[in-house]
Amino acid sequence: MIAVMLLSAGSPRVAAIDQGSAANAEVKIDNFVFGPQTLTVPVGATVTWTNKDDIPHTTVSTDGVFKSKVMDTDEKFSYTFTKAGTYSYFCSVHPKMTGKVVVQ
Amino acid sequence: MSSFFPTRGFLGTGATFAADINLVVQLIMGAALITGLVLAKQKRYQAHGICQTTVLLLNLLMIGLVMWPSFREQVRPSLRKVVHNWYYAAAAGHAVLGITAELLGLYIVIVAGTDILPLWLRFKHWKRWMQTELVLWFIVLVSGVGTYYVWYMAPVR
Numbered sequence: 001m002i003a004v005m006l007l008s009a010g011s012p013r014v015a016a017i018d019q020g021s022a023a024n025a026e027v028k029i030d031n032f033v034f035g036p037q038t039l040t041v042p043v044g045a046t047v048t049w050t051n052k053d054d055i056p057h058t059t060v061s062t063d064g065v066f067k068s069k070v071m072d073t074d075e076k077f078s079y080t081f082t083k084a085g086t087y088s089y090f091c092s093v094h095p096k097m098t099g100k101v102v103v104q
Numbered sequence: 105m106s107s108f109f110p111t112r113g114f115l116g117t118g119a120t121f122a123a124d125i126n127l128v129v130q131l132i133m134g135a136a137l138i139t140g141l142v143l144a145k146q147k148r149y150q151a152h153g154i155c156q157t158t159v160l161l162l163n164l165l166m167i168g169l170v171m172w173p174s175f176r177e178q179v180r181p182s183l184r185k186v187v188h189n190w191y192y193a194a195a196a197g198h199a200v201l202g203i204t205a206e207l208l209g210l211y212i213v214i215v216a217g218t219d220i221l222p223l224w225l226r227f228k229h230w231k232r233w234m235q236t237e238l239v240l241w242f243i244v245l246v247s248g249v250g251t252y253y254v255w256y257m258a259p260v261r
Contacts, residue, residue, distance in 0.1 A: 054185075054189055054191070055178075055189070055191045055192075056177075056178045056181075056182065060111075070177045070178055070181070072181060072182050073182075090111070092111055092120070093120070093178060094118060094119075094256070095111050095112045095113065095118065095119075095120055096118035
């Protein structure tokens with residue numbers, strides 16, 4: 001049990017949405033972190049990133065698949081994933097901030 | 105962000121490549137200005153002029169390629185936050201000081217190196233103007249390093 005707790009405490013935050021539910025998911029940008037850092041969604045899902053931070057951020061796909069404009073506080077960016085795959089992304093203003101969307 | 109540069113920086117601070125290269129170039133330019141000052145003290149005025157003018161023009165290039173695009177994208181849309189947020193305050197303060205230093209520098213270069221301006225627009229107290237510019241430039245340099253810190257190093261909070 002303790003080992004499980006330790007393992008889960010050390011792992012990156014991962015979230016998945018129910019395949020049967022509406023294909024929408026949210027990623028919050030707060031305190032220089034994308035949350036959840038890894039999101040699993042079905043093909044056709046629309047993911048919305050919301051900047052809850054008090055400074056600007058962006059969401060840019062590593063492969064150039066999507067790219068948001070600079071988002072101010074509470075501004076949003078959405079993208080619909082039409083193909084399965086793993087999409088890594090980062091904030092182009094603060095490249096240390098990274099995240100991943102797994103489309104199944 | 106300028107598309108001229110790759111995204112990730114090389115100084116290990118989490119900054120962009122553009123920010124890292126700009127920081128390094130600014131520090132080198134600061135050293136070059138000190139070298140230019142030494143050249144003037146040695147009465148090598150032509151070399152002094154070339155050195156300081158090169159720095160001024162290189163800075164203009166860095167403003168165009170790095171600082172202005174960054175300011176336009178990130179700070180200008182949120183100018184209302186300048187008073188409340190160090191992220192914007194540092195950049196806005198640096199921008200005001202930086203523009204002043206760049207314009208003053210261009211004015212000095214035009215007066216010192218050309219005959220474009222009429223006599224009544226040309227200064228006479230060379231040392232005073234150039235010393236003022238040098239002091240202002242170093243204030244800008246410090247504020248620029250401060251902005252880099254606030255934007256890329258302080259965020260680990």
